[in-house]
Amino acid sequence: MFDLGRFDxxxxxxxxxxxxxxxxxxxxxxxxxxxxxxxxxxxxxIEVMQDLAxxxxxxxxxxxxxxxxxxxxxxxxxxxxxxxxxxxxxxxEPNAVTYNTxxxxxxSNGCWDGVDxxxxxxxxxxxxxTVVTYNILINGLCxxxxxxRAIDFFGQMVSQNCSPDIITYNTxxRALCKEGMTGEAxxxxxxxxxxxxxxxxxxxxxxxxxxxxxGYMEKAVELYCHMKEHGIIPxxxxxxxxxxxxxxxxxxxxxxxxxxxxxxxxxxxKNSAYRFMIHSLCKKNKIDIAIQVLELMISSRxxxxxxxxxxxxxxxxxxxxxEEAIELxxxxxxxxxxxxxx
Numbered sequence: 166m167f168d169l170g171r172f173d174x175x176x177x178x179x180x181x182x183x184x185x186x187x188x189x190x191x192x193x194x195x196x197x198x199x200x201x202x203x204x205x206x207x208x209x210x211i212e213v214m215q216d217l218a219x220x221x222x223x224x225x226x227x228x229x230x231x232x233x234x235x236x237x238x239x240x241x242x243x244x245x246x247x248x249x250x251x252x253x254x255x256x257x258e259p260n261a262v263t264y265n266t267x268x269x270x271x272x273s274n275g276c277w278d279g280v281d282x283x284x285x286x287x288x289x290x291x292x293x294x295t296v297v298t299y300n301i302l303i304n305g306l307c308x309x310x311x312x313x314r315a316i317d318f319f320g321q322m323v324s325q326n327c328s329p330d331i332i333t334y335n336t337x338x339r340a341l342c343k344e345g346m347t348g349e350a351x352x353x354x355x356x357x358x359x360x361x362x363x364x365x366x367x368x369x370x371x372x373x374x375x376x377x378x379x380g381y382m383e384k385a386v387e388l389y390c391h392m393k394e395h396g397i398i399p400x401x402x403x404x405x406x407x408x409x410x411x412x413x414x415x416x417x418x419x420x421x422x423x424x425x426x427x428x429x430x431x432x433x434x435k436n437s438a439y440r441f442m443i444h445s446l447c448k449k450n451k452i453d454i455a456i457q458v459l460e461l462m463i464s465s466r467x468x469x470x471x472x473x474x475x476x477x478x479x480x481x482x483x484x485x486x487x488e489e490a491i492e493l494x495x496x497x498x499x500x501x502x503x504x505x506x507x
Contacts (some may be wrong), residue, residue, distance in 0.1 A: 195228045202235045208246040211251055224255070230262050237270035245270075261292045265301055272305025277314075280305075281462035294325070300332050315340060328362075335368055342375025350375055350382065358395070366392075370402050377410025382419070385410055401432035408438075418447060421454055421461075428461045435468055443473055447480030455480060472506070 201210040210232060214224050229252040236244040245267070252259065263288045271279040280302065287294055299322040304316035319337060322329060334357060341350040356374050357364045369392045376385040384408060388397065404427045411420035420442070427434055439462040446455035454478055462469055474497050482490035498504070 181315050195231050198228055234266050268299045296330050312340050338371045347375045347379050366397050373462050374406040377406045382410050382414050444476050447476050450484050451479050
């Protein structure tokens, strides 16, 4: 009915059901209010709740939290305040989910004064901040580049005996690496190895990527070996980070070795990645290695485009092997990999 725009008819149906002594389940009630919010707005939703209350059907905190989540996603502060006011007028107390929803919305929009106010108030209630609360705040601060404040919240978290989880650490490690603080990130990662909060594959990938982007390939490889020794199997993301790091450091042979590992494990490699590598290798006159990459590309069941073959032919010719280039071109035409010029 809502999809057809028959809002009044749909609401009337529920009111009739109540009068007939068929109260909805809480989840059904919440879904109804969510639909009214979506199609008619918060004011109409509150009016519907009031009408249903007359019939003896009342909202619970789950319903209000759902409404607050909706208004926060819409970025409508006035509607959010309206819902909270209605919640309080019903004699209910917000819970951790309510506060976390508000904090997520405020931190996502950089409203730090509001964050401080809600966080301080939350500490005075029977629902103090949880690990989820701290993760929301630390993530929001890191996204805005406020790493110092994020670390302050991390310190508060530990001092309040609220144990950080792997999401907390991953968020901080990503922010540290983004700021080029890979040494600190590496120290935290190695520290985690001796705690009950063991680093995950994602944790290792974050730090390996950070090291590779900063050009610390020796440390990145050491960490790569360390994770394998501890039973964590690298994935395609791990290997891609290493490949691009090796290319940036002009260690193309090492990059190709990782590419071979990826091919052997049937990891996903984009066609564009092969093209980039072949083009880069040919520009550096490393034709033998470029041909190795081409062979890996073909063994991965990718059909190289003509431009890839043309790049290699030009590379061979540029390396002073004109006759070999002509011979290679002729072979590729015979194999129907290249079209014969008209």
